[in-house]
Each structure stands twice: as structure tokens, then as C-alpha cells.
Amino acid sequence: MxxxxxxxxxxxxxxxxxxxxxxxxxxxxxxxxxxxxxxxxxxxxxxxxxxxxxxxxxxxxxxxxxxxxxxxxxxxxxxxxxxxxxxxxxxxxxxxxxxxxxxxxxxxxxxxxxxxxxxxxxxxxxxxxxxxxxxxxxVDEATTKVVLGFATQTAEEQSPIFGPRVPVPDDASDFDRALGLAGRDPAWARP
CATH class of the missing domain: 1.20.120.450 (dinb family like domain)
Structure with a gap:
């Protein structure tokens, strides 16, 4: 690699x-x-x-x-x-x-x-x-691509390193898609 x-x-x-x-x-x-x-x-x-x-x-x-x-x-x-x-x-x-x-x-x-x-x-x-x-x-596009690829693979393998997937809209950015796959809500705001 x-x-x-x-x-x-x-x-x-x-x-x-x-x-x-x-x-x-x-x-x-x-x-x-x-x-x-x-x-x-x-x-x-x-x-x-x-x-x-x-x-x-x-x-x-x-x-x-x-x-x-x-x-x-x-x-x-x-x-x-x-x-x-x-x-x-x-x-x-x-x-x-x-x-x-x-x-x-x-x-x-x-x-x-x-x-x-x-x-x-x-x-x-x-x-x-x-x-x-x-x-x-x-973060730049290259980093986003790597993080999305890793989050996608990890989610497909049902690895326990992330929390449960968070659904994101179909038109979400690649970074927001990675966040959702990694168990994060891209719309999270502090209370």
C-alpha cells in the first residue's frame, strides 16, 4: 500500500x-x-x-x-x-x-x-x-475518500469499532456519509 x-x-x-x-x-x-x-x-x-x-x-x-x-x-x-x-x-x-x-x-x-x-x-x-x-x-477530498472507504468496509464487516450506523440523506456529502457509517450524526449539535 x-x-x-x-x-x-x-x-x-x-x-x-x-x-x-x-x-x-x-x-x-x-x-x-x-x-x-x-x-x-x-x-x-x-x-x-x-x-x-x-x-x-x-x-x-x-x-x-x-x-x-x-x-x-x-x-x-x-x-x-x-x-x-x-x-x-x-x-x-x-x-x-x-x-x-x-x-x-x-x-x-x-x-x-x-x-x-x-x-x-x-x-x-x-x-x-x-x-x-x-x-x-x-479535511481534503483525498482524506475524505480514504475515511469513507474505511468506514464503508468497517460497516460492511460489522466491526464493533463504531457505534450503530446513523442514516444520512441520499444526497449527503462523502464526509457526512463517512460520519453516518461511523455511528455519528452529521447534524449533531451540542445541547
Whole structure:
């Protein structure tokens, strides 16, 4: 598989993180069980784990089931998350990141699948944070195509990584279709 460009998705996530105000940290998100604070903590950890997966630096970062991690947002997240985004983008830009096998979330999987999951996580959670905090979230057409393809395949396989599908109109954009397949309502608005 050719390497995928994480640059646009990474830049979109970094922009959204920069726009999160302190008074928004306890707001709900489209990830129904998580507040903005908890979602930021999840993103903070997944950036490290998927960078390690790209580097084949197997160990605690790649072997920990994310559902078993406490979602505590440590101080310094505003500076740390953009640095981790940059490290993730660099790691997945290396052709060798996409070859062989690696681990993520305690599962061994083909490296190209780990890369798709990482891009999907960065893109969708960027959108989740943007919606919860009233910001814009834009990704390019190429990223949208990859995320839609991954969401379609995952939904067809009835994988448990997403919530139940959310119906979207027939004329929905490709990104909204991906959101629906990934269990998100493209029209979600914070209460």
C-alpha cells in the first residue's frame, strides 16, 4: 500500500485543539460517553500509540486496550497534542510504516490497517471536537475518500469499532456519509 498523507487531517485536528476554550472542557461530544476533556485525553493517548505503531516500537503504548485507559487530561495538553500530531504525521509518512505488521490497542494487525485506523481516528475525532466546541473542521477530498472507504468496509464487516450506523440523506456529502457509517450524526449539535 502507498503511504497516505496525514498532513491535512493532522492540521485540522491541531487547529481545532488550539480553538478549544477552557470553559468547553466539560461539554458533551458526539462520542456520547465522553466530554471534550475526556475526548482530548483519548486523542492525546492515541497519537502516541499510533506513532509507536508506525515506528514498530511495540510495547506498552501499542499493547494497551484504549477502553481500559483512564481518560485523564494532563496539564500541558495544548502544547503536547500538536507536537504529538506532528510526530504522528512524520511517522506515517515513512514508507516502512505501512509494511509488515504492527500492534495497536493490544491487537496485532497489518501495518496498512493500523495506518487507516490512525487516519480515521485523527479525522473523526477532529470532527467530534470541532462539533462539540463550535468550530469548523475541514479535511481534503483525498482524506475524505480514504475515511469513507474505511468506514464503508468497517460497516460492511460489522466491526464493533463504531457505534450503530446513523442514516444520512441520499444526497449527503462523502464526509457526512463517512460520519453516518461511523455511528455519528452529521447534524449533531451540542445541547
Amino acid at each position: 502507498e503511504t497516505l498523507d496525514f498532513g491535512t487531517a493532522g492540521a485540522a485536528l491541531t487547529s481545532v485543539v488550539a480553538g478549544v476554550r477552557e470553559d468547553a472542557l466539560d461539554r458533551p461530544t458526539p462520542c456520547t460517553d465522553w466530554s471534550v476533556r475526556e475526548l482530548l485525553a483519548h486523542v492525546d493517548g492515541l497519537l502516541l500509540a499510533f506513532r509507536a505503531a508506525a515506528d514498530k516500537d511495540l510495547g506498552p503504548l501499542t499493547d494497551t486496550d484504549p477502553s481500559r485507559q483512564a481518560l485523564v487530561l494532563d496539564e500541558g495538553w495544548r502544547e503536547r497534542i500538536p507536537e504529538r500530531v506532528d510526530a504522528l504525521v512524520r511517522a506515517w509518512s515513512a514508507p516502512e510504516a505501512w509494511t509488515g505488521t504492527t500492534r495497536a490497542g493490544g491487537l496485532e494487525l497489518p501495518a496498512e490497517v493500523a495506518g487507516l485506523v490512525a487516519l480515521d481516528e485523527v479525522t473523526l475525532h477532529g470532527w467530534d471536537l470541532a462539533r462539540a466546541t463550535g468550530q469548523e473542521h475541514r
